[in-house]
Amino acid sequence: MPKGSFFITTPIYYVNDMPHLGHSYTTIGCDALARYKRMCGYDVFFLTGVDEHGQKIERRAIASGKSPQAYVDYVTGAFKKLWAELDISNDHFIRTTDPEHVRVVQHVFQKLYDSGDIYQGRYEGWYCTPCETFFLESQLVEGNCPDCGRRVEWLQEESYFFRLSKYQDRLLAHIEANPDFIQPATRRHEMVNFIKNGLEDLCVSRTSFDWGVPVPFAPGHVVYVWLDALINYLTASGYVDDPEKFDRYWPADVHVVGKEIVRFHSVIWPAVLMSLELPLPKKVFGHGWWTVEGEKMSKSVGNVVKPEDYADEFGVDQVRYFVLREVPFGQDGDFSRASFVYRVNADLANDLGNLLSRTTAMINKFADGKVPEPGEWDEADKRIPEIAREAIDSAAGAFDNLAFSEALEHIFRLVDAGNKYIDDAEPWNLAKSDAGRSRLGTVLYNLAESLRIAAVALSPVLTTKSAELWHQLGIDGDPAAAGWDATRWGGIAPGTRVRRGDPLFPRIDVEAALQEDAQGRTPQHSPDEGGDREQKRDQAEPAAERSVPGDENLISIEDFARIELKVGTIIEAERIEGADKLLVLQVDIGAETRQIVAGIAKHYSPEELVGKQVVVVTNLKPAKLRGVMSNGMLLAASTTGDPMELGVVTPDRHVPAGSRVK
Numbered sequence: 001m002p003k004g005s006f007f008i009t010t011p012i013y014y015v016n017d018m019p020h021l022g023h024s025y026t027t028i029g030c031d032a033l034a035r036y037k038r039m040c041g042y043d044v045f046f047l048t049g050v051d052e053h054g055q056k057i058e059r060r061a062i063a064s065g066k067s068p069q070a071y072v073d074y075v076t077g078a079f080k081k082l083w084a085e086l087d088i089s090n091d092h093f094i095r096t097t098d099p100e101h102v103r104v105v106q107h108v109f110q111k112l113y114d115s116g117d118i119y120q121g122r123y124e125g126w127y128c129t130p131c132e133t134f135f136l137e138s139q140l141v142e143g144n145c146p147d148c149g150r151r152v153e154w155l156q157e158e159s160y161f162f163r164l165s166k167y168q169d170r171l172l173a174h175i176e177a178n179p180d181f182i183q184p185a186t187r188r189h190e191m192v193n194f195i196k197n198g199l200e201d202l203c204v205s206r207t208s209f210d211w212g213v214p215v216p217f218a219p220g221h222v223v224y225v226w227l228d229a230l231i232n233y234l235t236a237s238g239y240v241d242d243p244e245k246f247d248r249y250w251p252a253d254v255h256v257v258g259k260e261i262v263r264f265h266s267v268i269w270p271a272v273l274m275s276l277e278l279p280l281p282k283k284v285f286g287h288g289w290w291t292v293e294g295e296k297m298s299k300s301v302g303n304v305v306k307p308e309d310y311a312d313e314f315g316v317d318q319v320r321y322f323v324l325r326e327v328p329f330g331q332d333g334d335f336s337r338a339s340f341v342y343r344v345n346a347d348l349a350n351d352l353g354n355l356l357s358r359t360t361a362m363i364n365k366f367a368d369g370k371v372p373e374p375g376e377w378d379e380a381d382k383r384i385p386e387i388a389r390e391a392i393d394s395a396a397g398a399f400d401n402l403a404f405s406e407a408l409e410h411i412f413r414l415v416d417a418g419n420k421y422i423d424d425a426e427p428w429n430l431a432k433s434d435a436g437r438s439r440l441g442t443v444l445y446n447l448a449e450s451l452r453i454a455a456v457a458l459s460p461v462l463t464t465k466s467a468e469l470w471h472q473l474g475i476d477g478d479p480a481a482a483g484w485d486a487t488r489w490g491g492i493a494p495g496t497r498v499r500r501g502d503p504l505f506p507r508i509d510v511e512a513a514l515q516e517d518a519q520g521r522t523p524q525h526s527p528d529e530g531g532d533r534e535q536k537r538d539q540a541e542p543a544a545e546r547s548v549p550g551d552e553n554l555i556s557i558e559d560f561a562r563i564e565l566k567v568g569t570i571i572e573a574e575r576i577e578g579a580d581k582l583l584v585l586q587v588d589i590g591a592e593t594r595q596i597v598a599g600i601a602k603h604y605s606p607e608e609l610v611g612k613q614v615v616v617v618t619n620l621k622p623a624k625l626r627g628v629m630s631n632g633m634l635l636a637a638s639t640t641g642d643p644m645e646l647g648v649v650t651p652d653r654h655v656p657a658g659s660r661v662k
């Protein structure tokens with residue numbers, strides 16, 4: 001009998017770019033909570049999805065030469081693929097282009113209009129398209145967006161407005177009466193200050209582009225992308241279309257979001273819900289942000305972490321564990337390959353993996369491979385079930401509070417206690433005497449039982465390895481399916497035959513893993529070397545004209561085929577500060593967008609490159625130029641004279657991005 005419902009949501013992510021560590025972090029956190037709640041007997045509805053409308057996405061689609069729908073289909077596919085790979089157990093995946101969502105948005109807009117909370121006006125002010133956010137002059141920082149620091153645009157549009165100001169006092173009263181509504185507390189304080197500074201009515205329609213939900217009664221207007229996006233939570237829980245489902249799941253138990261969008265979820269969203277006379281979500285949790293090796297993750301720095309690369313190299317559970325263990329959920333954290341490798345080795349390979357292999361090895365050696373019947377108990381033995389109980393209860397409390405790092409820390413107390421227990425009890429000495437052998441049964445039983453319990457409690461995070469752990473202990477079934485009650489002491493039956501297997505978490509060879517990073521992934525070029533890779537190659541490699549027919553320098557057609565050349569379309573081009581020869585380009589090569597640094601800034605302006613088709617060497621090792629990652633190379637023809645003449649190679653007629661050049 002389910003305990004009740006539990007509705008948990010991630011933000012719906014913009015599809016202007018491929019998913020990365022940041023999106024995965026939120027989604028893995030929600031997944032762990034959803035799995036934990038299911039184990040506790042809740043009827044869980046775990047929702048994620050994508051935000052597919054808006055000017056930013058429309059511009060991106062145009063630049064990549066695709067229709068907006070084709071473009072969003074493509075990136076949405078990448079999100080779905082990554083969630084499958086990371087073992088995300090969402091119950092639904094919503095897209096804002098879903099027809100039922102469009103209907104709900106129009107219904108809500110009409111309802112707000114009919115009630116008088118949406119009115120017609122004219123917007124004149126600033127807009128940040130990357131953030132899809134309106135700003136007052138006084139909010140700008142040195143004339144730029146206060147959130148992302150980028151350029152804002154001046155808008156003058158006929159628009160519809162939502163009476164946000166009307167809800168200021170009710171919002172403050174709600175936040176004060178419900179201290180859990182905005183978590184962690186620091187975010188709550190920020191929001192209270194923000195609201196106390198005064199709320200302005202919010203512009204909720206746009207006329208200068210049309211990739212959005214049409215306002216039902218006003219041709220030429222599309223619904224502001226943030227209003228459209230927030231309504232996803234209502235659509236997915238059945239508002240309008242499925243009253244029974246809506247009754248079952250609404251209000252959401254928790255909206256988990258990054259700290260930068262707490263404002264939309266805890267100010268605008270509740271005000272809209274108040275206007276619709278719907279109950280408010282119980283909690284908005286704003287987690288912290290990841291940087292990478294101390295820097296903001298960004299395509300132009302070239303430090304975007306793709307979790308699938310780490311999952312392929314080290315394992316999915318290792319990625320899930322690392323992101324949730326390394327940093328307390330509400331705080332900012334820094335990702336580095338080194339910290340990943342160290343944490344996986346220390347916690348998973350050394351502590352947990354070793355405890356399992358030591359335990360099964362000793363059960364094989366001293367108990368014929370079967371979990372023994374407990375015998376005599378001394379004080380240290382009696383402590384183990386107590387430690388297990390304390391660890392599990394504390395972990396449960398931490399999971400309930402979205403304190404994933406703390407939950408894992410508690411469970412690992414039990415693992416650490418197990419390893420220490422072996423060192424103190426010295427089972428190999430107990431095996432030497434009759435008196436010792438009675439206690440040996442207890443020690444081995446307690447170890448196997450501690451591991452069984454740890455696997456159940458870890459299963460919301462280690463979705464595959466916890467089952468493998470059970471298998472090696474000789475237990476059939478799945479620890480997640482066994483439910484949280486299976487963390488009670490005494491579940492493993494004496495006589496269970498253990499099955500020793502491969503190490504649960506192979507130890508990562510630190511030197512090799514970090515070496516590869518330094519050499520293969522991000523080769524470091526010194527700043528003066530980095531200026532112009534094309535020129536550098538000219539000097540370093542024998543020029544083609546030096547070879548003569550019959551010369552051993554001639555290459556075969558197979559040699560040539562090793563160089564992968566593809567047509568790409570330049571969708572963004574920017575200068576690099578402090579490097580007057582370099583431009584950083586985003587090039588659509590069909591299956592993906594590549595960042596390429598090219599030494600052509602003296603010959604082309606960024607503006608004239610956008611939309612141009614070029615030929616790209618796509619299987620070149622990535623390199624860093626002036627600190628910016630370059631993943632590929634453009635072909636260009638140049639003279640050696642001074643001034644040098646240069647022209648990028650471009651196909652004679654338009655061909656689809658990704659076409660092979662041979």
Ligand code: ME8
Pocket residue numbers: 010011012013014015021022023025026051229230232256257258259260261288289290291297
């Ligand atoms: O804001 N560290 O979408 P978005 C941690 N469509 N989390 C990160 C992160 C980082 N460096 N980068 C991204 C939007 N995130 C809107 C949401 S909801 C109705 C509409 C995560 O693609 C984090 O959850 O910009 C953040 O809030 C979200 O991705 C932003 O995703």
